[in-house]
Amino acid sequence: MTSELDIFVGNTTLIDEDVYRLWLDGYSVSDAVALRVRSGILEQTGATAAVLQSDTMDHYRTFHMLERLLHAPPKLLHQLIFQIPPSRQALLIERYYAFDEAFVREVLGKKLSKGTKKDLDDISPKTGITLKSCRRQFDNFKRVFKVVEEMRGSLVDNIQQHFLLSDRLARDYAAIVFFANNRFETGKKKLQYLSFGDFAFCAELMIQNWTLGAVGEAPTDPDSQMDDMDMDLDKEFLQDLKELKVLVADKDLLDLHKSLVCTALRGKLGVFSEMEANFKNLSRGLVNVAAKLTHNKDVRDLFVDLVEKFVEPCRSDHWPLNDVRLFLNQYSASVHSLDGFRHQALWDRYMGTLRGCLLRLYHD
């Protein structure tokens, strides 16, 4: 006696969250059944393995049918085939687009191309995430990227509108898309200590302050080439950043800046002497990072540079986070007192974001 066909269709589509998770995690039906058995569900419910197998198959089939719709979540809302309560729909979408930290760290900043997709074969064993799940996550990134790539307006809003994700997840996707678009290097060894959250935080600051959309003038002139407002860094702004070089190139200015900072922080900083000794190096590092951003290659290395030029030196001197904060605040603010420096607004736009990023990046 073999079962040829075995289905269950509810007027309201049944969704088992546990099975959905197993499916999303890319387990085969038999693995999923084994995992469910291990969870003790048989004892709890008095069911048999055969029942579990049939149940799992059913859910997998349903998910498989739903997957097509999940690729365009608004379709899931408007389709008539599966009657699913709205909160369940939201759960389906949210979980489908959720990703693993380990995975996203592997592909963050990489081009979402076929080439990268091939790398998934290596990423899967490395991260312990099934290849199937890796593919799903990668395809999600790519799909979101493709859809919002050409769109005007707020990146987060666009993502939310087209994928109906929660605010939180939409922000994460905005970061992923932003990183993929700008190809920031995140995979270097010295960046390994950073979490996706760190990068996402930086991405959000950068989107808010460094992109075309951030300027807030775009909507008035639809014909200007202000597309991709949130995706691309403001080229003009990057160009202008070269002007900041004067802060380190002009020795007087540099000295003045240093003395302003040191005066203000004397006695307040536990690592004052180290700061004083390193001030010029640090300042040079930060300003040079800015000046280099005209080149795409250097944009990509932004985070490597920040870590190398600032985070690592401070860390080797064991600066407490609070000292870093005090230093950066003072370092940014003091520039306003430099009479010879004319690019205050530019400096604020740069440093305001950078300060936030650095503080976030500064941890073990």
Add this chain to the structure above:
Amino acid sequence: MPGKLKVKIVAGRHLPVMDRASDLTDAFVEVKFGNTTFKTDVYLKSLNPQWNSEWFKFEVDDEDLQDEPLQITVLDHDTYSANDAIGKVYIDIDPLLYSEAATVISGWFPIYDTIHGIRGEINVVVKVDLFNDLNRFRQSSCGVKFFCTTSIPKCYRAVIIHGFVEELVVNEDPEYQWIDRIRTPRASNEARQRLISLMSGELQRKIGLKVLEMRGNAVVGYLQCFDLEGESGLVVRAIGTACTLDKLSSPAAFLPACNSPSKDMKEIPFNEDPNPNTHSSGPSTPLKNQTYSFSPSKSYSRQSSSSDTDLSLTPKTGMGSGSAGKEGGPFKALLRQQTQSALEQRGGSPHRFCRRREFPFFTLTAFPPGFLVHVGGVVSARSVKLLDRIHNPAFVGIMGNTRSYKLLDWNSFNSDEPETRDAWWAEIRQEIKSHAKALGCHAVVGYSESTSICEEVCILSASGTAAVLNPRFLQDGTVEGCLEQRWLEENLPIGCGFCHIPYDELNMPFPAHLTYCYNCRKQKVPDVLFTTIDLPTDAAVIGKGCLIQARLCRLKKKAQAEANATAISNLLPFMEYEVHTQLMNKLKLKGMNALFGLRIQITVGENMLMGLASATGVYLAALPTPGGIQIAGKTPNDGSYEQHISHMQKKINDTIAKNKELYEINPPEISEEIIGSPIPEPRQRSRLLRSQSESSDEVTELDLSHGKKDAFVLEIDDTDAMEDVHSLLTDVPPPSGFYSCNTEIMPGINNWTSEIQMFTSVRVIRLSSLNLTNQALNKNFNDLCENLLKSLYFKLRSMIPCCLCHVNFTVSLPEDELIQVTVTAVAITFDKNQALQTTKTHVEKSLQRASTDNEELLQFPLELCSDSLPSHPFPPAKEHLESASANSGIPAAQRATSVDYSSFADRCSSWIELIKLKAQTIRRGSIKTTVTVEKASPMGEGNFRNRSAPPCANSTVGVVKMTPLSFIPGAKITKYLGIINMFFIRETTSLREEGGVSGFLHAFIAEVFAMVRAHVAALGGNAVVSYIMKQCVFMENPNKNQAQCLINVSGDAVVFVRESDLEVVPTQQPTANCQPLCTEGEVTT
């Protein structure tokens, strides 16, 4: 020009990409009705076209309006080649044809293609302007309302229940026409879908005409089925119950029903022709001289199977000649006469087209209070027919090749064929009628018909419950009728009246074991009662009910034509007998004494027959406590064998005890409790007193009865019998928190919460062809059903505590070694705590309710708990002891509540004799194979519960509930929008790519649900009640990577309003609120 149909095509969305180059589609729409076609403009390059067309107007006869579906085809325009069809939508415009239903159909419909499934959606608006047509000779029956619901629909009141209507239409199946060889599968499928749609429309119109003839205005319990007879054609047949319904719109309608009929009758001109009836039924005297020889004395002892004991029953003609007999006798006779005359009058009413006979059948399963007076038992009949032979016998000789003849337009010739089918059914119905008479009943309720076809053999089955009805609803209300009614009601004990035997105990049609009613002590009741109807709302029940199934397979040799039919005819009686025995054993094992909703389905396959009986077992307070089951070994000398036997006996006794606990069957306790409760009426008090004084006796007696007196003896004489006993014990009870039944109402549960989940589950197993024995087959089949149930319990575990209601199993044998089981049901959650409290007093409540109820209460279990006036007497009286002792020594066997006999093929007359003999001990019933269970969705209970508060703002798709029940828990149905009757075919030539057979069928069923919901939503409804999947025919050819499936579903589209959404409706008093609600519904019409 009686009608103008107006259609507007608004927009499309989610269309498939038809042009690979552009990834877009140039869509346009053809709108067709009858022979007229309109087209929209082509909307270039869009997957979401906005046609916003003008109103397309069709001027048509109302006859066409009823028959024809509106056909909407979406196509992709192609400049250079033929336009590609994207898909179609068929819209049944019938709901627009009567004033109280929908006024407009407007909404998004899935665009369906038989090869690709649903491909996008289209927004359509449909309206009908109907001109009044006073033509008396019209062929249309616009205005007659149809309901699938097998009870009087909520917000209506039955003024008169006229009776049985039936019709069938026959045609050539397009799949078998020569042209099918040269056309695409899509064209063939569409031809079929359209044809069935047309035939359904025509059928409905014809039934409507009959209803108008009877001066009714509605058909309730409308059941339409189609038989795919293959080469010999396609039959669409329908049965229903004609009624005159009154919309409940004013408080006046709520007057006690007994006063109103006469008034209402006058409002409706009802000139019943006083002609003597042309009826074939006999004199109205109770018949004791039926044509059936039920003489129990015929030697039954030859049967060696486990039911030996019941066969050895001797007629106890002398027994119980107490006052009850005298009291009941004349009363019953009077009732019978009255009922029959009412029925016959109806039959005698003038019909323009001649109908040969009238059958006093009712497809209803629940009735207005007081309608059902007595229930006799299940009656059923089966007949084996050869399609090939029967098929147009007239033609065979003349034409030589009937098929070529039939290629002509079906309208031109279909007059002849239905005659044959009509004759078959008439024959069966006649049989049913006479069985009912044998039981002293003049009516059959809960009546249904079904077929099982394999190649050219067809088994026709009909079954129902013989009953005595209150003539009040059948006659035009005369003063006498009303008086009579009062008299009846006064004399009818509440809550047990229907259990009292309708037949004359001195001339019992079969051996039965009668006792005085445990409830009223006045009349005789059988020890077991089987019925096909729902549990009457006023029935006094103890504990909870449960689903009971008997499953059986029998191998048969492959054979051709007549030999095959003979073989089947020979097997049938044995199957019926065994199914019955199984049911009886299982019922006893549960400690219960009555079955409701009994459906026995016999399915024929190439090399086997399958029998599946489902029913809901309950403990009726009026009937005696069932005895236990005793096992007797055949070789008493063998010590180890003895031991084995006693071990089994212990197991059985334990199981019975466990079941009693599980289902809370504890009659003595309840009676004691009741004694302490307040006594509302003097009449009841007297009974109470009695019960008080004798309660202690009863207890002891019950104890005694369990072990020996009434014990049902199973004789284990061979391995078969052993198997039977084992299989008895293998049925696992549902996990705790789950209950199941196949009726509308779960006895003992009355506090439903609002979460429901309807589902369909299909399983197909392949039998290993080696060593197929009956036992192996039985085991496989049993496992299949049990595993299916287990799976359901597991899947729905998040809904606990819940009850699977209306569990409907259908078995089919699509191929040699394949068994397909389809289950539809609904899971409903309930409040456990409340349930525990209420069940204890349930009996009293239901009794109380019965005395105060009005018609609206009928099928609302929710309302059962309305008032909590306590008290019902459980009168253990002296008679009890007497009768008990009189009966001692007589094993309570199957109480043949029903006698039926099936008419097998005429040519097998020798079998009839045998069969008739069996019939005495067998309750035969044919069961429709569909199982509908409603469930609440296990998914997201939380969501469901919260849903009413914050529905997703984004979603544009309204929720449409579906349920096989006639009600929605926690809600009031305010309006019926019309019947939904849909037929779909789906075919694939890429089975593997679509996920194999499971993927294919899963997607198809989901699509069917979606299309039903879309149609309901477009009518303005938010639920389908009395939903049923009447057919699910699945065929596969994995080698060719092909599969095909046909599904036929129906139900009533309704608007419901949540009780919680209505202002302050105390849930305990829902009945009082019915009125305002109904009026609300009325306002909109």
